[in-house]
Amino acid sequence: MTIKFVNLGCKVNLHETEQLRKACYEAGFSLVEENEKADLVVINSCTVTHMSDRKSRQQISRAKRDGSKVVVMGCYVDIHEEIDADLLIPNEEKDEALAKILELVAHETWNQTGYTYDKTRAFLKVQDGCNQFCSYCIIPYARGRAKSYPYEQIKQEVVELLEHGFKEIVLTGINLSSFGKEWDESLGHLLTALKEVIGETRLRLGSLEPHVITEDFLRRTQEIPGFCPQFHLSLQSGSETVLKRMNRHYTPGEYKEKVDLIREVYPHAAITTDVIVGFPEETEEEFRETLAFVEEIAFSHMHIFSYSPRQGTPAARRIDLHPEVKKRRNRELHDLAAKLKEEYLDGFVGKEVEVLFEQDSRGLTREYIQVFSEEEKPENTIETLVVKERKKEELRV
Template sequence: MKAFFISFGCKVNQYETESIRADFLSRGYEVTENPENADVIVINSCTVTSSGDGKSLYFLRKARKLNKDAVIVLTGCMPQASPSISEKIPEADIVTGTKQRGKIPDLVKEFIENRQQIVSIGKYCADDKFEEIIPGDFSGKTRAFVKIQDGCNQFCSYCIIPYARGRCRSKPMEMLKKEISELARNGHKEIVLVGINLAFYGKEYGLRLIDAVEECSRIEGVERIRLGSLEPEMISNEDLLRLSYIPQFCPQFHLSLQSGCDRTLQAMHRHYNTAEYLTLVQKIRNIFPECSITTDIMVGFPGETDEDFEESLEFTEKIGFAKIHVFQYSPRNGTRAAERPQISKSVKHERADRMKALAGKLQKEYLKKQVGKTVPVLFERESSPEFHQGYAPDYTLIKIPAKKCEKSLRRMIFYVKIKKSEKDCCIGKIVQ
């Protein structure tokens, strides 16, 4: 039997999809890249925004039209956060959430035998432990994601994720070391540590995220360590100093800002203000002069005035981010922000356009500053025959011209001198 897998949303979802894929492979399934000839289609959904829901549902309905006979599984955050809605989706044969993913192949077997829709969404408890699932091998990928943390205790007023993921819990250190060692043996030079609220790693064990990074750095074959999105209030001076002593650490800090206006941050129930955020960025840049600071910014939060938005724009420019993910606020049922008076779609759209224009300007300025530098680049799969491409430690995309029929540089690290910058990347040349 053949199975097709698709993942929407964050790096944690990508990790979990790889795990589900590995589970099916261990049970004798073949993996297909074409949903039309699959016997089983697994859709790992995202619900962080309404557009995330929309993408998952659009693909689900498209898949059913393309393949009327396949067993379709809808899993992930959307069913977990909205079980009463998800179980009424007729195109899904199996609906399951973010718990007990190891049962999905068994549920498929049960459906094939009975041909009755299965809804199996487990509930989270306060004392839940980190769920052990089969690690994916990330075959065909250059970088490997490793989920080391799940859940969130923050309850920002706009966010449904604590309901979709439960409370914070961390992967035990021995499990983490075993998984990363296996990935390194399989040729993965770069490990990306990810989580729902990654900076909370290890809290129940008396550990911190830096402890996981240090353990990872001791594993033979790991040449790069990168971190997923971080909450600004959880990063201490000691953490930064200890990170600076790790040669494999890639100095890209994705610090989720959400808004550059203190009034909006307070209404969002974020746990920092702009002065604290700025101080943290200054400390990072002092310790890591070659770092990049990237972020997420929301526009159109309920109650955000024109003055608030202008303040957010001004602060964003002041920080000078290397890259920004801009998104419009969308109400999530069950959150406090959804109950407040909403801003019109046209205003949100106009603010998003302005913030994206600023983001493009800042990215262009950041890339220009890279010209003349010589950086190590881990090359990935070529996107076109004209270029080899890969990423510098600060996550700048670097391309070098490729000769016709030249062999791939994938999974190799070379030093590259950056010659010029373009809209979203830099062009360079390998140097000795």
């Protein structure tokens, strides 16, 4: 029986999809590519924005049109009712996804062929849920309370990923920065626990909240030889008043202190972030504060989202801005982000970078900068090379 997976949303979903894909392959399913028809389509859905909702709906109808059996799992299932699918798996039942899928197809005919897939980078989920309740976010309602996975389980998974030949491991979580809180520990303690198993393999962290950055945390990162100095520090707004309305518990000044701490230890670190523009009632002045702050920090890469209300969240009860205003602010911030990124990349010309090559002689540095080599480079190899020039948002070696 053929099966295909459609992943939507965050890195946590991506990791879960990869795990389930592997489990289904091992259970005898034939994997097919996303653009091919399959007997069974598994959609790991997302509901973080209206766009994600729309994509989830589109994927469900496409699979139905193709005559496939449809399994929808994840956040979209938790939030919406009346989904036209053969099997629905909410977040809290994801651990039983394979058993449920096998039950669904118990009476179908099996075809035991398939293919394996390989990648250079593995996403390892170490934490789920969030207790933070940012006023615009539906995730704490959809994913539930924060929960860290046990050290032994994570270490074991790292060992297995290394045995599979992955050259980089990315630790992810819904709120990765809350790792270990249940035991009065922290993400830093996890890094120390991984020291003995990770060896020289590259280790990257998913999205972080500013509070996790401390001298102790940075010291622990320095003890990992393959640590990648890319800090995706969630900002959301550079205006103190907007941050308050967002129920984010820091000021721009406190955020800046964290960035300064990072740069003392890693002067060329990539500081990347997410920003929401057009949050309800955001004034022009507040938006200008964000622009000025973004420029002050000089982010190396930014994900910019225009605010869209999520029903059931406190922010959805506030006055939404006109779409044109959001669009203009989004464009303005994009332009600034592109300029800052180019300036950051220019700083690498003539310097050495360590590249993990993926497909077509393209790869990523430890700072998560896209690199292209004119000389052919085999997949899944690491090389240290000198940067010749920057072409748009890519470095050439």
